[in-house]
Amino acid sequence: MSAEARRILVLGGAGQLAWELRRSLASLGQVIAAGRRSATHAVDLEHPETILPLVEAVRPDWIVNAAAYTAVDRAEQEPERARAVNGVAPGLLAEAAGRVGAQLVHYSTDYVFDGRAGRPYLEDDPAYPLGVYGASKLDGEAAVARAGCDWLILRTAWLYGARGGNFMRTLRRLARERAELRVVADQVGAPTWARHVAEATAQMLARLGDDRAAWHRHCGVYHLSAAGETTWHGFAEAIVAHQRRHEELPCRAVTAIATADYPTPARRPACSLLDNGKLARAFGIRLPDWRVGLAQVQEELDAGEE
């Protein structure tokens, strides 16, 4: 199929990953963006009855679902909303994909794990989520896998980008407001640039194309996170160090603290590193080190690019 003829339905509104996907997938087909605020392609994943009509109206070749309930702490207070969006809707999307003969790409998270493994997680490791968000995302994975279309579930971690709500943007704001930032140094992970995830997704889709047998063979869960590792404190230090090269900051110190000194409603994994070997073997894709993405996005922000 030519790129002109292919239709790619991207869900996720103005979310950080959806924004990058619209950019990265544009060369592979006609991207149709759907979201709660879309005038032409409205969908609300809390309202399951809006899903099949959207998919039947668009008749996409691929569905890429970057919509999610991502407020990790708030999810503890409103679990039914998180479950509807993250746990139930992905299965309905996968069923709808099956009906129109589309394939589904869906995203999940390191927070499906409890962080006690002592080594980077493999796709098949048992998942024990610590909170409502992780549990709802795990339910969504199972719902997709049950539905019967061909699908890819890409588990990523610690996403950041120039848009949307994320740790990097929060820290850049706090560094302009406070003399001291206090950040947990006992949670380990790999901060992953949303653009790198979008570009890897595009490479995977380009590789599978319209080859149904290849889709079937590659159907499954893949870990997709940046190379390298750090803590939220290490990430914060790198963010502020870069920012300081471009602006005067009141922030004098980025202090390492323990999770116990930063109480939050949701528990988070102590180590949620993902082993990316399966992706490398199956698709030849390895994401750059987290520092590469961070430097690039901050340069774009400093240059005022939007």
Ligand SMILES: NC(=O)C1=CN([C@@H]2O[C@H](COP(=O)(O)OP(=O)(O)OC[C@H]3O[C@@H](n4cnc5c(N)ncnc54)[C@H](OP(=O)(O)O)[C@@H]3O)[C@@H](O)[C@H]2O)C=CC1
């Ligand atoms: N953020 C992170 O650190 C990580 C995220 N992930 C996963 O990656 C994917 C993308 O996340 P990310 O881009 O960061 O998330 P964002 O929070 O930036 O964006 C999620 C988008 O989902 C949309 N959405 C939320 N609720 C609904 C709903 N009821 N109906 C329709 N759309 C809805 C929102 O659209 P609207 O614009 O209308 O508000 C929002 O823009 C998700 O699956 C997430 O679980 C995985 C690991 C890390």
Ligand SMILES: Cc1cn([C@H]2C[C@H](O)[C@@H](COP(=O)(O)OP(=O)(O)O[C@H]3O[C@@H](C)C(=O)[C@@H](O)[C@H]3O)O2)c(=O)[nH]c1=O
């Ligand atoms: C803002 C801030 C956070 N923290 C801590 C709180 C928490 O333990 C850790 C991370 O903070 P956040 O709440 O921003 O990150 P969090 O929302 O937990 O990020 C997660 O989002 C979901 C959607 C995912 O899927 C995960 O991969 C992960 O990226 O840093 C500090 O110690 N100091 C601070 O100033």
Ligand SMILES: [Mg+2]
């Ligand atoms: Mg958050």
